[in-house]
Amino acid sequence: MDDAIISVRNLHKWYSGVHALKGVSLDFKRGEALGLIGDNGAGKSTLINILSGVQTADEGEILVDGKPVRIARPRDAMNLGIETIYQYNSMVPTMSIARNLFIGREPTRFSVFGVGILDQKKMGSESIKAIANVDLHLRSPDALVGELSGGQRQGVAIARAMHFKSKVMILDEPTNHLSVKETQKVIGFVRGLKEQGVTGVFISHNMHHVFDCCDRVVAMARGEVVLDKRIEETSIDEVHNVL
């Protein structure tokens, strides 16, 4: 019925003797917001790092749209439409919003071996559009990211992922270190993904946040998936018990 946009099959990962992922198999369904929950060391970050190309799996296979793929570097993941937003490290605070939006994917007017002149006009106008699309109200795309609040930064990161038409957006604990109000805003962004037809993967320590904005919850413990249910079929207590 609802098909999987990403499937992982039997993923294993060892860190010098520690078996961090013990044969994880999981389907990420198209257009669904999936909440990934687990204690520290449960393997959720490892799983996410493998999907975003920061690490590679020692064993197992990844399928995107049913086809097996190799994700060796962050750029591979981006090219497949998988975009990852980290709690803090996806923006350069000393650079402007416009420049941050296009880091590594700058539009150029002409280029030789991938190096060329920036199309600054395009960067400016596209970033205004991108920011407006996520309902973020900022004065100017030339403002420095260092001037923004934590929630606004996550908004810009989400705008960036949207702009590059990502199909899957992974949000790795995006609400850490944010105030209650800013957290609500980020949760609002996650809810908004569905309308834009984007699959969301929301990683959090906070059960309430996950139950607030996700369709399905997956809990991990000791490198394995221990629970995988739709939100309406489970409860915070049940998830607590399996962890």
Add this chain to the structure above:
Amino acid sequence: MKRLFKTYLEKPELAGLILLVLLVVIFEIRSDGVFLNQDNLRGILGILPETGLVAIGVTILMISGEFDLSVGSVFALMPMSMAVLMVEGVPFPLALLAGLGVCAVIGFINGYVTIRFEIPSFITTLGMLFIARSLTIVVSGGFPPLLPADLPNWLFTSFVGPGHMFRMSFLWFAGIAVLTSLMLSRTNFGNWIKATGGFHPAAASMGIPTARVKLACFMLCSMLSGFAGMLQVLRLGSPLPSIGEGLELQAVASAVIGGASLAGGIGTVAGGIIGTILIRIIDNGLVLSQVDANWFKFAIGFLTIFAVVANAWMRKRAKAIKMEN
């Protein structure tokens, strides 16, 4: 406060520029108008390219988040290797290419060792400072070789322009300054340099080849330093093995006075040049104002500390602004 922080991040060289104008006015008055006369300016502009080119390289490398102490030694090694080759009968253009090749290799080693073994570039390039200086003396056998008579001085050191105001080296310097400045502000590669130095994890997670970006900056820095050393040797007419000693710290001082941050991500080519001009002007102006010239290093030292303290204060304010939100 936010405005000030923003201005500082966008134009980190502004404070240096204000100081520069101030000092020019003071020296002009104190020297009874000698400071800005044609002969004195010609003297300053004649040697500015040599330290200026090194400062450009060091500034760009610092923006990418790394550091090079070996520039002074490379400054001597590059013209020395050229001279040794030319004594063997190698024509100038080939010797120039070989010299730049030596610099590129040194920059590559600096970068590769720093990145591969994840050690501070301070240490790698401190080692290279000794290695390159030693090599300079070894290849020359301790005596500077005699340069051939038919060198293309017209291309590098001859005086040109109205009133023979500039040396050709100044045109090379100006051209390289404009090109590197545009590279930093207008190309995607410049964006990668700033991102790599500004916040490495973000740059890496966005797929920027940060190792290659840093390697390129290391190599550019070494090649600019070597080229600058060659300009000095052509001006002096002899490849002394001791040239460029202490230059590495002056170059860092230039970059820092011009607003570059040791932590990376912040800085401009223009700032590095302004820092260099400041140092040259203090050197020259103190003499013209009949101040004991031994105060020169005092002034440079004071200015450097002052610049870094101001930078650190700005960063602290920046952090405070982030906390407020």
